[in-house]
Amino acid sequence: MRICVVGAGAIGGFLGTRLALDRGNSVAALARGTTLVALRDHGWRLRQNGELLNAPAASASDDARDLGAQDLVILTLKAQALPALAPLLTPLLSPDTIVLPAMNGVPWWFGSGIAPLDGRPLESVDPAGAIAAAIPVSCVVGCVVHASASVSEPGVTRHRMGRGLIIGEPGGGDSARVARLGELLARAGFEVSCSARIRYDIWYKLWGNMTMNPVSALTGATTDRLLDDELVRTFCAGAMREAAAVGARIGCEVLESADDRQAVTRKLGVFKTSMLQDAEASRTLELDALVGAVREIGQRVGVATPMIDAIFGLTRLYGRVRGLYPLDGAR
Secondary structure (H helix, E strand, C coil), X not given: CEEEEECCCHHXXXXXXXXXXXXXXXXXXXXXXXXXXXXXXXXXXXXXXXXXXXXXXXXXXXXXXXXXXXXXXXXCCCHHHHHHHHHHHHHHCCCCCEEEECCCCCXXXXXXXXXXXXXXXXXXXXXXXXXXXXXXXXXXXXXXXXEEEXXXXXXXXXXXXXXXXXXXXXXXXXXXXXHHHHHHHHHCCCEEEXXXXXXXXHHHHHHHHCCHHHXXXXXXXXXXXXXXXXXXXXXXXXXXXXXXXXXXXXCCCCCXXXXXXXXXXXXXXXXXXXXXXXXXXXXXXXXHHHHHHHHHHHHHHCCCCHHHHHHHHHHHHHHHHCCCCCCCCCC
16 A cells, blocks of 8 residues: 555654555655654664664655655644644545544544534634645544554654554444455554444543643643542543533543543553653643643533633643743634
8 A cells, every 4th residue: 555654753653664564565754854854764663672673664755745645644743733734735635545643632523424513623623624625524534543652763763552543434334444444554563443433432532631631731740640649630530521521412422430531541650641741842732632622512512611621721821831832812
């Protein structure tokens, strides 16, 4: 297959290297800066289980026009970068291209087909519908990533744990293209589940990390310390109950309790969330996809979210003071 990874960072490098090691694939990268230079000079590189895996990159460029139409386009960039980039990705797309957004939070296509959301774009993740206009939902296969990775140096990904990928049709049900894609990903060494309810799977993962990420960025604490603090843990559980109420209005009912989900997070041990890592590295915060979208959906379906509002407002102000979140607009 002709595959292009857009955003060859931690998860992009993990997916790209594993797919490139399957010799039936031609895996290109749309990247920039030092990552682009490293990919051109050394190809895909992944540190896993003490071993450095290396595979050639079919090509690497900062211009999609250099790469041409692909069979599979994997989006692994931060959600806040996609509205500006999406219109530039059209040279990668053909009518048969599959677009797999392996990204955190609520994706731009999430409201499509949900009556309470009226099919309107979510302004928090797709301002003015720019992404939806550039990437038709008919191209999309939804995705949830259950893996932890980091970038140890430009172009080198370090895999920490997890190989899980859940994929599925945005509208639900089964399809031949999802089955074929699942086989491709499984051959590359991923633990793949083909889901008939990918929208729920996305919401469930979000429900578990929408509090840990921003609160860790605000406090600088690892997840174990957040859960050890009774007041913080209780506050986060309250926000999770609000998100569960929102999910119930859109067909994503969560049956677990917040305490049950926090117990699962505790088993992961001591770790820094992705948003805390971004804050420490002075990178922009992925706040809208993780928190702002939940707040916006709550407003549309008539569910009050005062605790989620507080998390969003405090983290937004934290980001604006440090130049990690836009000053303009009321997102």
